[in-house]
Amino acid sequence: MTTIFSKIIAKEIPADIVYQDDWVTAFRDIHPQAPTHILIVPNKEIATVNDVFPEDEAILGRMFVVAKQIATEQGIAESGYRLIVNCGADGGQEVYHLHMHLVGGRKLGRMLPN
Numbered sequence: 881m882t883t884i885f886s887k888i889i890a891k892e893i894p895a896d897i898v899y900q901d902d903w904v905t906a907f908r909d910i911h912p913q914a915p916t917h918i919l920i921v922p923n924k925e926i927a928t929v930n931d932v933f934p935e936d937e938a939i940l941g942r943m944f945v946v947a948k949q950i951a952t953e954q955g956i957a958e959s960g961y962r963l964i965v966n967c968g969a970d971g972g973q974e975v976y977h978l979h980m981h982l983v984g985g986r987k988l989g990r991m992l993p994n
């Protein structure tokens with residue numbers, strides 16, 4: 881399923897892209913929840929975590945390597961940050977193109993509400 885993220889990856893619509901290589905693209909979230917809120921997205925159209933297969937392992941690994949690199953560049957690696965991947969309706973996923981939220985720059989508090 882093609883979503884707006886594929887158009888951002890292809891640079892058909894504007895976004896504040898902070899990193900791009902052959903495997904992943906990272907851009908600032910349009911509705912930031914913290915001073916740093918960046919989405920790290922595989923260039924390949926993978927809808928959800930449920931659609932991940934063993935052949936995607938290198939892409940998924942790259943997402944973490946890029947997350948660390950961006951956190952360092954954004955100056956939040958030492959203070960800390962959170963990586964979030966929502967899956968499906970109960971997980972709160974809105975865009976059905978797999979993505980990792982990199983959120984930081986302030987104290988984030990509890991991971992989940994009580």
Ligand code: DGP
Nearest residue numbers: 884895908909910911966972973974975
């Ligand atoms: P999720 O709920 O995990 O599917 O998060 C989707 C995020 O994507 C949400 O925080 C807002 C962001 N988003 C949605 N549409 C766009 C867009 O067109 N551009 C950008 N930069 N972010 C978007």
